[in-house]
Amino acid sequence: MTQTTLLEKYPLLSLEILKNDTNYKNVPEILEYFKTKIDVDTIAKYIGNFNHYKHTQSLEENGSIAEGILDAQNIMFCFGKKIPNAQMLAVRPRSIAVVEYEDKFAISFMETPMPPMTDKMIVWVKELSK
Secondary structure, eight states: OEEEEETTTEEEEEEEEEGGGBSOOSHHHHHHHHHHHHHHOSSOEEEEEEEHHHHHHHOSSSOOOOTTOOEEEEEEEEOOOOOOSGGGGGGOSEEEEEEEOSSEEEEEEEOOSSHHHHHHHHHHHHTTBO
């Protein structure tokens, strides 16, 4: 996994997986895999999927998709066990982005304020590889 900071403020983890290195054939299959992980987790709560590709494609103005992207969707969920203050809700819920290219998938997510939850998502993403 690669750790980066997007726009000088968002701590991201990402992994590119060649299509030959996974059993998953498309973004919906990967989202279903993550939903299964969320559903069996004792803390996580599934919220929904967002088809960012279709949304961006449908915009009349400023809808732009980088060359090579075939699909781009997010799965949204929450790991919140406590509400220690009002501001904590600003960093929830979680989202894992899945982007499909011709030869690979790019998976990324923002680190959580709780390192064990970040570690859990790292495991989920790494398990996508054969």
